[in-house]
Amino acid sequence: MAAPVHVMITGAAGQIGYALAPMVCRGAMLGPDVPVVLHLLDIPPAETALKGVAMELVDAAYPLLKGIVATTDVAEACKGVDVAVMVGGFPRGPGMERKEVMGKNVAIYKGQASALEEHANPGCKVLVVANPANTNALILSNYAPKIPKENVTCLTRLDHNRALGQVSEKTGVPVSDVKNCIIWGNHSSTQYPDVNHGTAGGKPIREAIGDDAYLDGEFIATVQQRGAAIIAARKLSSALSAASSVCDHIRDWVNGTPPGTWVSMGVVSPGGEAAYGVEEGLMYSFPVTCVDGKWSIVQGLTIDERSRALMDATAAELKEEKAMAEELIAAM
Known part of the structure; x- marks a missing residue:
């Protein structure tokens, strides 16, 4: 050993x-x-x-x-x-x-x-x-x-896994065959769960589900509010799923993501085009692949206007949190 x-x-x-x-x-x-x-x-x-x-x-x-x-x-x-x-x-x-x-x-x-x-x-x-x-x-x-x-x-892998689970339940496709959902932004209710680049059973998720109104509405709200729903159901926060997602996050980071698959991680934005326009220095969730213990943001994804607005909204919340933290530190 x-x-x-x-x-x-x-x-x-x-x-x-x-x-x-x-x-x-x-x-x-x-x-x-x-x-x-x-x-x-x-x-x-x-x-x-x-x-x-x-x-x-x-x-x-x-x-x-x-x-x-x-x-x-x-x-x-x-x-x-x-x-x-x-x-x-x-x-x-x-x-x-x-x-x-x-x-x-x-x-x-x-x-x-x-x-x-x-x-x-x-x-x-x-x-x-x-x-x-x-x-x-x-x-x-x-x-x-x-x-x-x-x-x-x-950790935004918990949100990522929640998105995979919702797509699996909706389509009947095993969760192991649901790939490449994305969580953009903050681990909060402003996060943007994005299925536009994902697949279920080899088909684009939007095609596999065939219900854009659901994917643009109920699906996003369910993933965003899943933690609160679990607290309401068991009177305690998500522990089992959080622990499992921690293991997934570290395992893929250390050992590498499977070929053709990306995962969501909250990482420091490098800024610019490589970060889809997200301000440099924000800790923002992106789709990433991992090799040899290093992560890389997935490049070249097409971002439509609706997605851009949702990505910007969660970035704005993170900017506000960052400013608040800096103010609190300065007062210490």
Whole structure:
């Protein structure tokens, strides 16, 4: 076996962390023959629960699991990590203003960026899950300059997978045969789930479904609001599907996307034509392919006027979030 890959999960005692850790240990993230050392981080009030998670991982006797670091010390957790999955964050509670939530998360991610900067391996790949995911990732990237900009991403694979699932249900085509949907922009209700370039069972999705009104209306709203619908149904947020999507995101990033297939990732926009006109420096979700641990934005897609307007609207929200974060940081 190769040397173990050190994988950090923050918020590890929470629902997503609890679902994610066993998936990593079974090889769903890095592959069935890649050993791992798990670095589990949570806040001091969750320390006892964190110990319980570590105990269960030991009891499960995963052959790939070569060690566990369970800690409430961010520096200890970040030491020597190769992959960092940033699940922990301050959740929005009843009556809380967006700016208040962002202020708390700006502080958290600024601090965690410093710890990664100092203690993680130089080529560490970072995936931010906690909301607002795009802006949290941007903050982290800005305050961990030793980590290459392209190595900091945010999770829109959950939205991407939701889009694939909706198309599969509508067409009856197995989800494995639905390809190349796109999530443009923010992991929020302004995101644009785009099927214009995707296929289902080898046919263009629009042809396979044959209902443009559905695809331009109900489909988009369903994907945008899926998280809220799951909270309404189970009184808890999406944990299982989020954890599975984290594994998909990292697996494809590290091991490569299948030929002829692209996926959605939140990445720092390079600006210009290569970024479909999205402003440089925004953490924006694009269709990407991955080879040798590096992502590339899919080029040459035709963007119609309707899509352009939706892509611009979600970019405008991200610009607003970025400005708000910068204002909060300046006031610290």
